[in-house]
Amino acid sequence: MKLESQNQDLTLFGLPAEQGRWLLIPLGMLVLLCLGTVYSWSIFRKPLEALLNIGATESLLPYTVALVFYATLMPITGFYVDRIGTQKIAAFGGLIVGVGYILSSFASNISMLTLTYGAIAGTGVGITYGIPMVVSARWFPDRKGLAVGLTIIGFGLSPLVTAPLAKGLIDAFGIRQTLLILGIVFTIAISLISLTLKVPPPEWKPQGKNFAKITQISIPSNRPNMLQTRSFYGLWICYMIGALVGLSAIGISSPVAQEIIQLDPIVAASTVSLFALFNGLSRPLFGWLTDRFPAKYVATGTYVLIIIASILMLNASSGEVATYIIAFCLFWFCLGGWLAIAPTATLNLFKPENYAKNYGIVFTAYGVGALLGTLVAGRIRDLFGTYTYAFYPTAFLAVIGIIVAMTTLKREHI
The missing domain is CATH 1.20.1250.20 (MFS general substrate transporter like domains)
Known part of the structure; x- marks a missing residue:
């Protein structure tokens, strides 16, 4: 009381x-x-x-x-x-x-x-x-x-x-x-x-039957430390793949439009605003989805979208503006999704009281993905003379991501 x-x-x-x-x-x-x-x-x-x-x-x-x-x-x-x-x-x-x-x-x-x-x-x-x-x-x-x-x-x-x-x-x-x-x-x-960004007292929690039900079913107290679990390594790999694919796509959005689709540079630059909108709006959507469904299914959904986008771009040619826009909307959409999936999955899979530390460690996957993502696409362009070949590894990595997500992303108890 x-x-x-x-x-x-x-x-x-x-x-x-x-x-x-x-x-x-x-x-x-x-x-x-x-x-x-x-x-x-x-x-x-x-x-x-x-x-x-x-x-x-x-x-x-x-x-x-x-x-x-x-x-x-x-x-x-x-x-x-x-x-x-x-x-x-x-x-x-x-x-x-x-x-x-x-x-x-x-x-x-x-x-x-x-x-x-x-x-x-x-x-x-x-x-x-x-x-x-x-x-x-x-x-x-x-x-x-x-x-x-x-x-x-x-x-x-x-x-x-x-x-x-x-x-x-x-x-x-x-x-x-x-x-x-x-x-x-x-x-x-x-x-x-x-001045306003303070956390609640440790004993505070919202009132209502719904949260009581969530607490009983979804937040068990016997979770092991994050680094002791296979789920952490699976989440890290999945996040790294999502960041690598998404950030490499962001880096080549305008050049791909100009070189493959033959869009005017000004028009190509303007499409980035549309992509950014998809990148932003996907975050609450995927956060909401990760709250309600197992992380492995939500993660797999992003990889399926990446595969679809990769296939679209592998078959794209000059003048196919709609193909380019759909594909890159999906790439940016999935990157935004991973920036919500990863923190939410960290909360759901591991001890919530260690969230700040845990997500900091998980976030290193984003750093690795960012570094590789900014290097890979450009290197492929230099080697093959076109960005088209960059979409083979994105599809391949998405397949790996599906396998890793489905086999590792689950709660582990001790």
């Missing part, structure tokens, strides 16, 4: 906790919207190439380094969340992101820009990225997949918002002032939102 009374007395934003917790989702989305500006780097490249007198390969360096630091710092941060607290980590990470952008506005050469944007801003993104998901997962044990999926929409849809915003600022004020403005705005916005 005392616990129930405490649950009822707990408030968020002046509302009962069960109602107020829903406001944490849009706030988390806003944080990730700021962080996801890293995916709008293509908007900055041309102005920076002109300003710093550098080539296309050099202008990609800050972005590549940012992804490496982001993928490296996110797992490390997971080990300190419970010790330091979500609010402090989010505020610190947001400050680092802002400082990275501000210092980038003063960069006079590509080496300095790689340090300020790639290393510093990328570190801030990695530190902050997991916090909104941890907060959503803790406040929504009854709807964790949906809550986490909705929260990370912000990162996926960020290019739709921040790319045109950055383009408008660059046209109006120039590249240096734009980086300075974004740095100041991100610092203030994330710092203010971080």
Whole structure:
């Protein structure tokens, strides 16, 4: 009775906790919207190439380094969340992101820009990225997949918002002032939102029969440590495959449109907005699905879609615009799906109280997939003279993913 009374007395934003917790989702989305500006780097490249007198390969360096630091710092941060607290980590990470952008506005050469944007801003993104998901997962044990999926929409849809915003600022004020403005705005916005990103007391849980039923059936207390299970290694491999295929597709979307489909460069670039929409909207959908169905079936569904997309592109030729759009919508859709499947499956398969640490470790699969994905497609293009051959390994990896998912992704008890 005392616990129930405490649950009822707990408030968020002046509302009962069960109602107020829903406001944490849009706030988390806003944080990730700021962080996801890293995916709008293509908007900055041309102005920076002109300003710093550098080539296309050099202008990609800050972005590549940012992804490496982001993928490296996110797992490390997971080990300190419970010790330091979500609010402090989010505020610190947001400050680092802002400082990275501000210092980038003063960069006079590509080496300095790689340090300020790639290393510093990328570190801030990695530190902050997991916090909104941890907060959503803790406040929504009854709807964790949906809550986490909705929260990370912000990162996926960020290019739709921040790319045109950055383009408008660059046209109006120039590249240096734009980086300075974004740095100041991100610092203030994330710092203010971080004050709200607190987790519930350990004993708090939502009221209602539905959650009681979920607790009895779906959240057993006798799960082994994650690293002792075959499910972890299966999930890691599946996530790595999903990230590798998705990120390699993202990297070649526009070149494939121009070289294979013979689309005009401006039209090819415009299709990316459509793909980004699919990438964002798939996150709550796959989070919801992973809450309701075994992870192995949801994972297999993404791989079937990847195989379909690969077959479409293997048979695509000049002028087949619809084929290209359908295929790449599926590639981007599945990548967004994996960014919801992996955190939700981590919650469902392993001890939820260790979520921050566990997902940090699982997230290393994304880092490996990102590194391989950005290298493989380009290397195949150099070897064979066309991107068409890149779709053979994507189909093959999807078949491997189906086998791994169906044989390993299940709860293990001791």
